[in-house]
Amino acid sequence: MSLTETSSGLRHAVWVLRGNLVTATAAAGAILLALIAIFGPMLVPYDPVASDVPRALQPPSALHWAGTDQLGRDVFSRLIVATRLDLAIAVTAVSVSFVIGAVIGSLCGYVGGKLDRAIGRFVDVLMAFPLFVLAMAMVAALGNRVENIVIATAIINLPFYIRFARAEVNVRRNLGWVEAARACGDGHVSVVLRFLLPNVLPAMAVQMSLNLGWAILNAAGLSFIGLGVKPPPPEWGIMVAEGARFISTGRWWLVSFPGLALMLAVLCFNLLGDGLRDILDPRMRT
Amino acid sequence: MMTGQPVAKDLRQRLPASLELTLTALVIALIAAVPLGVLAALRPNSLIDHGVRLFCSLGVCVPTFVSGLLLIYVFYYLLGLAPDPTGRLDIFASVPPARTGFLMVDFLLAGDFEGWWAAARQLMLPAFTMALFVIAPLARITRASMLVSLGSDFVRTARSIGLSRWQIVVTYALRNAILPVITIAGIVFSTMLGANVLVEKVFSWPGVASYALDALLVSDYAPVQGFVLLMASIFVVVNLLVDVLYGIADPRATVA
């Protein structure tokens, strides 16, 4: 790609962000989350795992912004520290899924034939299972550890990327400029790698951002039912699980704050995904 | 192993509970989502459109277990409207003769309206929790599909021949718009089968998912395998139904 692209690309990104407040806020939110994930644990006011039982189950106050849980731990600090774990799981799983899915999907879409049909069958079988259930079963089978949550989440995300890449490549495969590339001397592999993938990636990047949100929900859900991450390290899903017992007696802060954190994180990534599409589609540039 | 009975028998006993929950939730979701989506598409950029879009954006972000717990907090603890959120029926209530296993149906068949109302009240919160999760994608696809439909060439033709507004919106636009919604409803059902696990845990609903979950946590894997297979089969059946429905609705679809 020419040099003219990168500098005007940045300028365009700024133009879109300035024109679209929502995307800018989402982008800021995502950056903030990343920063919290990286630096949060060093800046929290309280030790997230130290119990202080006399101070258990206190509602939010000036001392404890989000109250304390049943072991007297500060909920706010645990919330901040949990960001790192949740984001790490989601980002790793989605990245792995994205790369593998994009390559497989593009090849299927371009080559077609037996390979396409075989992989198509595999994807269909995978998608025949309710994915959360599948993730549950995988973690159960592989063992109750964090790495297995990542693997399970990556696998259940694969079908989306494969299908998406395949569809996008299929649509573009017969376009005039792809034939023109071949007339200009590019072989099939070259066409896929140098032309189709870069045109397909923007759309998939949107998917990636949306999937990040879904992966976070997945990981939290798995932890909620007791799989994957085990206490005491804080994680949003576990925090909700532990707080669930106390909701019917009116201790709302144990569930609400982790729930709010989850919601905000997913919201940021969803909105960012929509905004990313505007930036990366060169046809929107004026 | 836990219950001393073969897994298949356990699953069969508990299946109606899960199905009743999921189907009720789906019905609630469709009744809410489709009109919302249609209204939002009919009045683009109005208050209701922005409201629906906002709701959709937020709706996909809240995890089911959080919304379930918050609903319990509001309706049980604060407002006292909902009954104690454990199980399908109050432990003191009597169970009707099991004909279908669906409490709502069995109570009606037995003519026991008090029992029916009690069971319905227990069903409301968990069903709403699950419905909330899927209203967002359903409303969003309805709105998007309706917008495409309303802007299409054939709707312009319908306007050019002076058809009534109702005919244009319902017979021409909506019938075409509903096609992708059917497909998505099938996919959404799959998500709901998964969400079953979370909702049944929050509300202690005696369905197949909580059965498998309890087994899982004590490392008893046979129920888990049975559960996964059962879920897959249900999903395949539902997909077939969706294909059939789609084939009826869209004369262009050919059976491969």
Add this chain to the structure above:
Amino acid sequence: MMSPLLEIDNLGVTFSTRRGLVEALRGVSLSLQSGEMLGLVGESGSGKSVTGFAVTGLLDKAGRITAGRVKFKGQDITRASGAELRNLHGANMAMIFQNPRAALNPIRPVGAQISDAILSHRRLSKQEARAEALKLLHAVQIRDPERRLDAYPHELSGGMCQRVMIAIAISCNPSLLIADEPTTGLDVTTQKVVMDLLARVVAERGMTTILITHDLCLAAHYCRRVVVMEQGRLVEEGAPQTLFRAPQHAYTKRLVASSPTATSRVGDLVPADEALSVLEVKERPTPAPGTPPLLDVQHIVKRFDDGAAAVADFSMTMAAGESVGLVGESGSGKSTTARMICRLIDPSEGDILFDGYSIAKLPARDFHRSSLRKEIQIVFQDPHESLNPRFTAFDCIAHPLLRLTGLRPGDALRSRVEECADRVGLPRELLSRFPHQLSGGQKARIGIARAIACRPRLLVLDEPTAALDVSVQAVVLQLLDRLRREDNLAFLFVSHDLNVVRMMCSRTIVLRAGGIVEQGESLALFTNPQTDYTRELIEAIPHIDLPTSLLPA
């Protein structure tokens, strides 16, 4: 004199787009007497379709009438309410649209759609409406109408769908019918059938018609009065004879000159002051006796997966610098043949010899590595689709140079790309732009520049101007003709437009359903066709009878 049926007075329409307000119509004034058929001609952006939509109140949500009035039967309908419009639509004015299959409800049987139209304005029972619908299908000459009543649009051909549309439009006997590009996208023979039908139907029922089209010859053939539009303004109106013989406005002159007729020549396509400078025809070097022809196609066949033969036994030869036209309707196999010759797909049988070397034996997926790849290049149909949206114009033209000639990025590459851009008349400052920032004509030039960059000897052109406006097409055709003569390029010109092929090619091959129907020297073929099919094709072209002595000199 009776008052006009339709009066448009100083109409202005504005669209609000992402880039601000765009004036689509400016001060358009028109009046239509009852029973007239008016042709509204213009290229893209002229506002002709917008005029039609403004009259019927079917403008897009983003468009608004900002000035002027529309009076129908003496009543001002510019700001008609929804209810008033609904009364007008169908019963008083009707429209037929450009893409007939998309204009019909895909999941509703066509009979039901016609009945819907009937029932919205007349009180009839369902059975009566259905009987009426059947009568209408008879009137539009649909074969086997009883069965077709329950057919869905996707089961009907494009021509049949358009006839159904006509049936729907006339179902409630409107006084005004607006036809918006009704035959664009239809084969030329189907076009003739549909237009003849339309003309007959409106004459029988005494309907006033506006025919909106980009094809001046079509309007001239069927209408007694033609109006020319440019950039939202009405520039000239008059009888077709007058417009062709003595156009007044500069734009009309250009439009008339560039509309290919049965007798136009490439050199006349563009008015003298804008034409490319006249080229002296170089003496073509005669090949030494015994050298093989540049292209020798021997009995190629293409069979697709389902067994159907898209191309059956095609053979031809071509000499260096010759231009051969390949014509046919949709489904004739001309595109498939072109792609086989260009080695983008493999023939199932047969051989292709280029300069004596067999190139069919080399599979298409490896052809890019052969040294012959740069000798055969292709110009594609849709300029919007054939350029990589992520490449600048410079990158597009440089692409084959980098891959096929071993040039590396640097001064040599830059000067070669600029040279190509100059030759096709593309201003150098546009080289750094992206395709979406360029016009259709500019994109077409880039496609041509890319194709000639490696100095090929054979250029395959697959409908290179089909997606362009007629005036842009004129310039591009002149450009192509000049390039061919300068470089002694051989052309394989695939097109459905017989007038264009007649102008550009010395020899023509007519294809039908994958087989050759007739071939021969273009002039002879067009003036004296040997087969019925060719004769049918030629007669289907809308033409205007002009005495040859009055043609532009």
